[in-house]
Each structure stands twice: as structure tokens, then as C-alpha cells.
Amino acid sequence: MTIKQLSQLNLASYTTNKTFYPSPNAWEDQVFYFMMLDRFSDGKEKEYKDNSGNIVSNGVNPLFDGDQNNATRTPEGAERWREAGVKYVGGNLKGLTSKIGYLKRLGVSAIWISPIFKQVSFQETYHGYGIQDFLEINPRFGSGEDLQELVQTAHANGIYVILDIILNHSGNIFSYEAGTVDYNGTPYQVKGFNDATGKPSIPFRKTDPNKPATWPQENDAIWPVELQDPSLYTQKGRIRNWDGYPEFLEGDFEDLKDIRHGFGGLDDYVPSPALKYLAQVYKYWIAYADIDGFRIDTVKHMDKGATRIFASMIHEFAQSIGKERFFLLGEITGGRQRAFETLEETGLDAALGVDEIPDKLEYLVKGYRNPRDYFSLFRNSLLVQKESHVWFRDKVVTMFDDHDQVRKGQNKARFCADKDATKVVLNALALNALTLGIPCIYYGTEQGFDGHGDSDRYLRESMFGGEFGAFGTRGVHFFNENNYIYQEISQILQIRSQKKALSRGRQYLRPISGDGVNFGLPQIIxxxxxxxxxxxxxxxxxxxxxxxxxxYYQPREAWVTIDNELHKEGDFLTCIYSTDKQQVGQTVKIAARNGKAVKITVPAAGFVIYE
Incomplete structure (x- = not known):
């Protein structure tokens, strides 16, 4: 069914006599996995394991055999490969559905999917952030039925589904009279809504929802029809000062058009019709497909009052159908203070840790950050007026690779792009998984993807082959469950799922000693x-x-401080994981040093767990 008008929506018809998949008891127990849907799977691979664990032999693209740069060995091939990176390459919902087993065996329990809704037709917005129809799935990705099948398959395998959604803006749905314009605080004249070819040929006026004969074509302007109202857009041109108030709230996100959410303060905010329309839209997708949460894009650029009202409406609706802890994750840039103030004031459940966490995690593992710089991110009690760092365990989703890497400017690079970084990427994944917060793996990291360059495209390699495969390839896929990184992080995530202390416990960076007498926190020398x-x-x-x-090159041994009151001198800790498998099962004796301590050896570029 194609819905073009919100008055056609009868939410009760999607919720009555239907049992919805319940929310988890604790989101901090989950492990997220984020993929760009267009770059993940087209369902045409062979030599991979299906959802039941059986080898698929009737596909097209074979498994990557280590032959890198098969697409980029000539200048012409390299150019073709690079250009493919800014276009659709063919991933879809059915492809993702076929890889749920791959994700389950990895240890993933929640998938976060880049936006799946219909995009403006005249741009290659494969990433999904330029929505033209909020009530239709991007036909390149599949259908509403494909989304339902994906969610049902995920739920059958114990995996929650989080959709990436946009409230702040629409796609490039209209053009200004003066062409490309920058924010100056006043509205600009608009030439017209854009048609399917990108020309502003549609009159920029309010469409009467009651007169379908006057509506634009389905690939023109914006849908549902209620959003074809000029008063719902700020019309003030592109943001140039990304922290300038009120520019960052009122301006367009490049050519994406800013939506007017309402006006007023946090406690007396008056929502616009657009905000109410969008809330209705996203309630529909929860009911239609049994979605478990939303990741909300560009929250920084929205009024806090608008965010609070939207969060309340969505939480209330979800609770009414039995999803007691529907997850609302906000992309809130601008540092921890802004992020956690926004959470407290708006009712969002968690912030996406894309500011300081990725930098300090990545370069701690690579040996260029003090450990306390990373661990102190979770102990900033005074800033958030909380007495215990345990509060952070379910309030931030942490990751180190991501799809745009704002922090790296024009020098984009996945973790594994650095020399020898594949030796320690498992350490980064382990540190992310076993420290506070809800860990999130960016697709391809578990296969050692090393994309790098001056554009986001290089961080968005294709997992399934296509024209823009990882490592400069085309036509080969990377769903390799024998990959060392995949296998080891799978073991670590299995331990995490079994040991609640690793997802819910208090967290302490521990002092170390070489001689067992002089202890101090590990630090840069x-x-x-x-x-x-x-x-x-x-x-x-x-x-x-x-x-x-x-x-990276040699084992290290150290006395490690442990809790003085929980242990007795002469007792033992047992190794339950090590990158050196000979250590697993071995014990270390607890000694009365610096309170209590144990002497452990960690393999070169390695990782261990003791209990």
C-alpha cells in the first residue's frame, strides 16, 4: 500500500490484536552494529554461511581471497572505482536479511541501519539522509514487505532493529530564486518545489490535501502531501557557522532543507504541524515493521523543545504497544556537556559518542594517548551532576570507526588504515566492547577494512563486492567468518554476554607496577x-x-592492582580469554601488593581477560 496522505493512516489498524517484540531489559547488555545499507549486501554473494550456518554456493560474487586492488591497478580502473564510491552500489534489505546469521554469530544483538526511506530522485543520495517521501521505502533498497521480513528475521535471531531517522531536514526538495545561498538570518525567496529532474518547476505553495487531482507527481516535491506547505520550512539558506546561534538551528544542512519544528522554550515549546506530522510518520513505521528504536540524526540542529516533544510522543506510543524501553539514540555533536545536557533535558535515551570517545580510544590502543584520557570520559561526575560513573553505562553508544569521521577533517581513515594497525584492531574492538557504554561496531571493521582518503566515500566500502569493494576491489565479498578478527571478537562478545559485570559493572583503570612496589597508572613516556x-x-x-x-612487537608483564576487599591473598584469578590461547585456563596468584595485585603477561599487541 502506498500512503501519500497522513489522514490515510489508521495506526489502530496496525496495532490492534498484534503482539510486538518487547524491548530488552537493559540496552547496555546489547552490542550494536552499524551499516550503510547500500554498502552492506545485495544478497548475491556465494561461499558465505547463510542464516542457518550452511554454505551458499549459488551466488555470483565469490569470497575475497586476499587479492587486493583488483579494481585499481590501472588509472582508468582506479577512477572508475573512486567514482563508484559516490553512487548507489546496490545493497538492499533482502541482502541484509540474508546476513543476519553472520551478525548473530559475530555477537551482534542490535543492528542500526542507515536511513531507508525514499530519496530525491535526481541525486545519488545512497546514504539516505535526503528524504523525499517519509512514508515510502527507497525502491533501490526494497519494499515495506522487505523491511517487515528483515525485522522478523532479526527478531527470530534475538537481534533488535534500530532505524536511522531524520527530523531536522528533508532532502533537496526546493530551490531558491538566487540559487545556492548562505544563511544571513532572513528568509530567501523560493523559486519552486523541485521535480523529479531537480528543476524547481512545481509551484511553491501549500497543496490542498483534499484535492488529489492537484497534487504533484510522486517523485516531485515532498511526501506525505501535508509536508507540501512552505510555512513548514525555515528557508534561510546554508549553515556556514556550525556553532553560531541561531544559525545552526535555522539554517539548511548544505542543500538539505531545514524543517521548522515550532517555537518557544524547553518547557513551553509549541510544536509546528511539521513536527506532529513527522511524529505520526515514525509511529507508523514502529507499528508497521515492529521497529525497536531510532537513531535520530543531527539532534544538535534541532530545538531542544522539539526533541523533547518528539521523544515523549514516540516513547508514549511505543509503551502503548508493549515496547517499554523503545530506544531513542541522538546524534549530538559539540562535546560531552552539550550531549548530556541534551539527554537530561529532552528525554532521549542515549547519545552517540562521536566526539572525544573515538579519538581517545583509537589512539590509546595505538599507543599515542594516555589511558586516563579515555577512561576519564566516563567519570566526569561534576559535569553531569551524577555521583557515579555507572550512570554512563546506558547513556552513550561508543564506537571508533564511523561513516563520516568529522574528527579527522579531510584526512579520513578507518582504524586499520595505519601501518600495522590490523595487529591491534582487535584490542580496539575489545576495549570498546568491555568498557562503559553500549558498544557499536562499524561494518567492515571486523574484516579489517582500511578505507582512507579525503572524502567520506573511502569510509563506506562495499562488503558485498559491487563496483566499490574494500581494499580497492570489485566483484568480491567480505563475509568471511574465518577472518581472525571476526573469530576473536566473536569469542570476546560471547564472554561479554555471559558476564554481566562486563556490561553493567563499575569501571576502574588500574595502576600497574614493574617491581611490585611502585605503582602508578600507565601513561605516555x-x-x-x-x-x-x-x-x-x-x-x-x-x-x-x-x-x-x-x-605491537613484544609481550609485556606487569603487576596489576585489583580490588583489595573482594580478594584474599593467596587466591587466584583465572585467564578466560587471551590472544595467546596457551594462557587460557592458567591462573595468577593474588598478592598483598598495593592492597591486592596480580602479575599478568599480555601478548604482543594482545588482549587478556581474567576473573
Whole structure:
């Protein structure tokens, strides 16, 4: 059914006598996985394991065999490959559905999918952030029925589904009289709504929802029809000062058109019809497809009052159908203070940790950040007026690779792009998974993707082959469950799922010592740190100790402080995971040093867990 008018929506018809998949008891127990849908799977691969674990042999694209740069060995091939990176390459919902088993066996329990709704037809907005029809699936990705099948398959495998949604703006749905214009605080004249070819040939006036004969064509302007009202858009041109008030709230996000949400303060905010329309739209998708949460794009650029009202409407609706903890994750740039103030004031459930966390995590593992710089991100009690850092465990989704890497400017690079970084990417994944917050894996990291360059495109390689495959390839896929990184993080995530202390426990960066007498936190000496970096997670009377080694080339040994009251001198901790499999099952004796401590060895570029 194609819906073009919100008055056609009868939410009760989608909720009556229907049992919805319940929310998890605790989101911090989950492991997220984020993929650009167009770049993930087209369902045409062969030599991979299907959702039941059987090898698929009747596909088209074979498994990558290590032959890099098969697409880029000539200048012409390299140019073709680069140009493919800014266009659709063919991933879709059915392809993702066929890889739920791959994700489950990895240890993923929640998938976050880039926007799936219909885009403006005259641009290659494969990323999904330029919506033209909020009530229709992008036909390049599939149909509404395909989305339902995906969600049902995910739920059958214990995986929640989070959709990436946009409230702040629409796609490039109209053009200004003066062409490309920058924000100056006043509205500009608009030439017209854009048609399917990008020409502003549609009159820029309010469409009468009651007169379908006067409506534009389905690929013109914006849908549903209620959004074809000029008063719903600020019409003030592109943001140039991304922190300038009120520019960052009122301006267009480049050529995407800013939506007017309403006016007023946090407590007396008056929502616009557009905000109410969008809330109705997203309630529909929850009911239609049994969605478990939303990641909300560009929250920084929305009034907090608008965010609060939207969050309340969505939470109330979700609770009314049995989803008690429907998850609302906000992309809130501008640092921790802004992020956590926004959470407290708006009712969003968590912030996406895309500011300081990725930088400090990545370069701690690579040996160029002090460990305390990363671990202190979760202990900023005074800033958020909270007494315990445990509060952070379900309030931030943490990751280190992502799809735009604002923090790296024009020098985009996945973790594995650096020399020898594949030796320690498992440490980054482990540190992310076993420290506070809800961990999120960016697709391809578990296969060692190394995209880098001066554009976002290089961070968005294709997992399934196509024209823009990872490592400069085309026509080969990367769903390799024998990959060392995949196998090891799968083991680590299995341990995380079994040990609640690793997802819910208090967290402590632990002092170390070389001689067992002089203890101190591990820290940079000169310009690098090549050391054991240990931390503890404590839940009730259970302590689990984990440690990475930032030395790529040799094992490191250290005395590691543990909780003084939970342990007795002469007792033992047992290794339950190590990148050196010979260590698993071995014990270390607890000694009365710096309170209590154990002496552990961490393999070169390695990782261990003791309990």
C-alpha cells in the first residue's frame, strides 16, 4: 500500500490484536552494529554461511581471497572505482536479511541501519539522509514487505532493529530564486518545489490535501502531501557557522532543507504541524515493521523543545504497544556537556559518542594517548551532576570507526588504515566492547577494512563486492567468518554476554607496577605508551580484569592492582580469554601488593581477560 496522505493512516489498524517484540531489559547488555545499507549486501554473494550456518554456493560474487586492488591497478580502473564510491552500489534489505546469521554469530544483538526511506530522485543520495517521501521505502533498497521480513528475521535471531531517522531536514526538495545561498538570518525567496529532474518547476505553495487531482507527481516535491506547505520550512539558506546561534538551528544542512519544528522554550515549546506530522510518520513505521528504536540524526540542529516533544510522543506510543524501553539514540555533536545536557533535558535515551570517545580510544590502543584520557570520559561526575560513573553505562553508544569521521577533517581513515594497525584492531574492538557504554561496531571493521582518503566515500566500502569493494576491489565479498578478527571478537562478545559485570559493572583503570612496589597508572613516556593497560569491571562481588598491550612487537608483564576487599591473598584469578590461547585456563596468584595485585603477561599487541 502506498500512503501519500497522513489522514490515510489508521495506526489502530496496525496495532490492534498484534503482539510486538518487547524491548530488552537493559540496552547496555546489547552490542550494536552499524551499516550503510547500500554498502552492506545485495544478497548475491556465494561461499558465505547463510542464516542457518550452511554454505551458499549459488551466488555470483565469490569470497575475497586476499587479492587486493583488483579494481585499481590501472588509472582508468582506479577512477572508475573512486567514482563508484559516490553512487548507489546496490545493497538492499533482502541482502541484509540474508546476513543476519553472520551478525548473530559475530555477537551482534542490535543492528542500526542507515536511513531507508525514499530519496530525491535526481541525486545519488545512497546514504539516505535526503528524504523525499517519509512514508515510502527507497525502491533501490526494497519494499515495506522487505523491511517487515528483515525485522522478523532479526527478531527470530534475538537481534533488535534500530532505524536511522531524520527530523531536522528533508532532502533537496526546493530551490531558491538566487540559487545556492548562505544563511544571513532572513528568509530567501523560493523559486519552486523541485521535480523529479531537480528543476524547481512545481509551484511553491501549500497543496490542498483534499484535492488529489492537484497534487504533484510522486517523485516531485515532498511526501506525505501535508509536508507540501512552505510555512513548514525555515528557508534561510546554508549553515556556514556550525556553532553560531541561531544559525545552526535555522539554517539548511548544505542543500538539505531545514524543517521548522515550532517555537518557544524547553518547557513551553509549541510544536509546528511539521513536527506532529513527522511524529505520526515514525509511529507508523514502529507499528508497521515492529521497529525497536531510532537513531535520530543531527539532534544538535534541532530545538531542544522539539526533541523533547518528539521523544515523549514516540516513547508514549511505543509503551502503548508493549515496547517499554523503545530506544531513542541522538546524534549530538559539540562535546560531552552539550550531549548530556541534551539527554537530561529532552528525554532521549542515549547519545552517540562521536566526539572525544573515538579519538581517545583509537589512539590509546595505538599507543599515542594516555589511558586516563579515555577512561576519564566516563567519570566526569561534576559535569553531569551524577555521583557515579555507572550512570554512563546506558547513556552513550561508543564506537571508533564511523561513516563520516568529522574528527579527522579531510584526512579520513578507518582504524586499520595505519601501518600495522590490523595487529591491534582487535584490542580496539575489545576495549570498546568491555568498557562503559553500549558498544557499536562499524561494518567492515571486523574484516579489517582500511578505507582512507579525503572524502567520506573511502569510509563506506562495499562488503558485498559491487563496483566499490574494500581494499580497492570489485566483484568480491567480505563475509568471511574465518577472518581472525571476526573469530576473536566473536569469542570476546560471547564472554561479554555471559558476564554481566562486563556490561553493567563499575569501571576502574588500574595502576600497574614493574617491581611490585611502585605503582602508578600507565601513561605516555616521551611521545608513546608501550605498556600493559588494565581495567576492572565490578558488579556486586564479582571483579573481572581485562588488559591490552600497546606494544605491537613484544609481550609485556606487569603487576596489576585489583580490588583489595573482594580478594584474599593467596587466591587466584583465572585467564578466560587471551590472544595467546596457551594462557587460557592458567591462573595468577593474588598478592598483598598495593592492597591486592596480580602479575599478568599480555601478548604482543594482545588482549587478556581474567576473573
Amino acid at each position: 616521551g611521545n608513546e605508551i608501550r605498556s600493559v593497560v588494565p581495567w576492572s569491571r565490578i558488579l556486586s562481588d564479582q571483579e573481572i580484569v581485562a588488559a591490552i598491550n600497546t606494544d
